[in-house]
Amino acid sequence: MTPRRALLRDVPSCYSLAMASDTELLNRAVETVVPRDLADDKLKSGKPLRLYLGIDPTGAKLHIGHSVPLRKLKAFQDAGHHVIFLVGSFTAMIGDPSGRDQLREPLTKEKVEENFQTYKQQASKILDFSKVEIVYNHEWLGKLNFHDIVKIASSFTVQQMLDREMFRKRISENHPIGVHEFLYPLMQGYDSVVLDVDFEVGGNDQLFNMLCGRTLQKEFGKREKFILTTRLIEGTDGRKMSKTYDNCIYLDDEPNDMYGKVLRVKDDLILTYMECVTDLPMTEIRVAEKALKSGTNPKELKMRLAREIVTLYHGEKAATEAERSFQEVFSQGGTPEDVREVRAGKGSGLLELIVKEGLASSKSDARRLFEQGAVKINDNVITSLEAQVEEGILKVGKRRFIKIIF
RNA sequence: GGGUCGGUAGCGAAGUGGUCAAACGCAGCAGACUGUAAAUCUGCCGUCUCAGGACUUCGAAGGUUCAAAUCCUUCCCGGCCCA
Numbered sequence: 106m107t108p109r110r111a112l113l114r115d116v117p118s119c120y121s122l123a124m125a126s127d128t129e130l131l132n133r134a135v136e137t138v139v140p141r142d143l144a145d146d147k148l149k150s151g152k153p154l155r156l157y158l159g160i161d162p163t164g165a166k167l168h169i170g171h172s173v174p175l176r177k178l179k180a181f182q183d184a185g186h187h188v189i190f191l192v193g194s195f196t197a198m199i200g201d202p203s204g205r206d207q208l209r210e211p212l213t214k215e216k217v218e219e220n221f222q223t224y225k226q227q228a229s230k231i232l233d234f235s236k237v238e239i240v241y242n243h244e245w246l247g248k249l250n251f252h253d254i255v256k257i258a259s260s261f262t263v264q265q266m267l268d269r270e271m272f273r274k275r276i277s278e279n280h281p282i283g284v285h286e287f288l289y290p291l292m293q294g295y296d297s298v299v300l301d302v303d304f305e306v307g308g309n310d311q312l313f314n315m316l317c318g319r320t321l322q323k324e325f326g327k328r329e330k331f332i333l334t335t336r337l338i339e340g341t342d343g344r345k346m347s348k349t350y351d352n353c354i355y356l357d358d359e360p361n362d363m364y365g366k367v368l369r370v371k372d373d374l375i376l377t378y379m380e381c382v383t384d385l386p387m388t389e390i391r392v393a394e395k396a397l398k399s400g401t402n403p404k405e406l407k408m409r410l411a412r413e414i415v416t417l418y419h420g421e422k423a424a425t426e427a428e429r430s431f432q433e434v435f436s437q438g439g440t441p442e443d444v445r446e447v448r449a450g451k452g453s454g455l456l457e458l459i460v461k462e463g464l465a466s467s468k469s470d471a472r473r474l475f476e477q478g479a480v481k482i483n484d485n486v487i488t489s490l491e492a493q494v495e496e497g498i499l500k501v502g503k504r505r506f507i508k509i510i511f
Numbered sequence: 512g513g514g515u516c517g518g519u520a521g522c523g524a525a526g527u528g529g530u531c532a533a534a535c536g537c538a539g540c541a542g543a544c545u546g547u548a549a550a551u552c553u554g555c556c557g558u559c560u561c562a563g564g565a566c567u568u569c570g571a572a573g574g575u576u577c578a579a580a581u582c583c584u585u586c587c588c589g590g591c592c593c594a
Contacts, residue, residue: 278590279589279590280589342548351538368547368548369547369548371549372548402546404546404548407547408547411547431547435546435547467558467559468558468559468560469556469558469559469560470556473540473541473554473556474541476541477541477542479540479542502541
């Protein structure tokens with residue numbers, strides 16, 4: 106479409122030097138655009154558009170699933186559009202019921218601010234916050250009175266709310282639904298009214314909330330916005346990416362750890378990851394797709410993917426290093442380079458050290474590891490619970506290493 | 512407000528006076544296998560241990576009993592039905 110595609114081949118693909126085309130903006134890593142033709146028209150107009158992404162600062166560690174909408178935001182920013190970043194300072198205190206089958210704990214104001222700082226610090230790896238407009242929704246939501254709220258609420262029906270899957274689920278499982286949870290999408294929708302944007306970006310789990318915004322904008326006579334939802338990517342094991350499943354790749358994971366996690370991703374997610382969380386050109390991703398179909402070892406592509414992701418967050422050097430280290434440790438069963446060094450007293454117990462250094466969660470746990478032959482010093486399996494500390498590389502299981510020095 | 516059912520380990524869920532640290536499933540951990548994996552198989556999966564046991568845990572606090580997750584009392588939290 107544009108000549109930049111050809112040029113890009115010679116450039117390390119993780120550096121997105123070029124702007125994405127309109128087609129790519131509206132399609133790559135995108136789940137759905139509502140309504141499509143409105144989006145096309147607005148983009149075709151060539152005018153800079155106002156768009157926003159809202160987040161509730163819950164204090165969660167960001168993982169690459171969170172990076173998808175952020176990256177989309179950045180793509181639009183690079184294309185010259187006006188990006189607004191909305192901090193759900195008010196909404197966070199209520200808690201989004203989306204995707205929840207449990208009631209959420211509300212947050213305090215102080216906690217919200219603290220959380221946002223943490224968020225910003227992590228998200229800065231993707232988005233340049235100095236170039237976006239940051240707004241807080243307590244500034245308007247906190248000022249609404251009961252009249253306003255009733256007006257807003259009357260645009261929706263209880264049936265619409267109850268149609269949502271998580272509420273149905275809760276009903277069928279006899280879990281509570283707080284009345285305030287119905288208010289949540291309305292508040293978020295009202296954000297759109299205040300910001301009067303051309304469109305909103307969000308994860309696909311936010312579709313309902315964002316649609317409420319469309320309804321309210323019409324109701325309040327504002328401009329019509331369209332909605333762009335990004336794809337939700339699954340965690341390394343193919344289930345929903347979630348802390349409770351421990352299948353997340355976090356933005357601040359150490360290079361080696363991050364690399365290893367990507368390699369552990371289920372094979373059939375490779376292409377999705379490439380599309381959604383890297384800057385690899387789509388042309389290259391198509392080539393990868395063909396290669397997969399023609400029987401290339403998925404590991405090869407996964408390594409490419411892993412290198413790409415680590416480069417994005419830690420730079421090329423770290424990525425190369427992580428790759429080398431990974432091959433050494435896992436493919437050849439060796440030990441990593443950068444093992445943590447731990448000073449230990451000669452003659453002290455090995456078991457105690459393992460617990461103290463967090464390689465096991467309790468003494469009982471450590472004991473089990475000994476019994477199961479998981480404890481090795483310099484590749485010699487140690488089974489005696491009374492064993493003393495020795496100098497060398499201590500390996501517990503496959504992934505936990507420390508270097509013991511006296 | 513009334514009635515009723517329920518709150519068990521990270522989650523789900525059995526257990527209704529002793530044989531209960533508590534079945535089972537999921538998740539997790541270790542070992543084998545492998546392409547890091549996945550799948551599969553095996554073992555583990557409260558804490559501490561002088562390895563014989565000891566200690567803490569079944570919403571919370573009291574009580575009955577030789578003995579309580581199991582019985583009683585009060586309280587807290589939730590579901591459902593009725594108002």
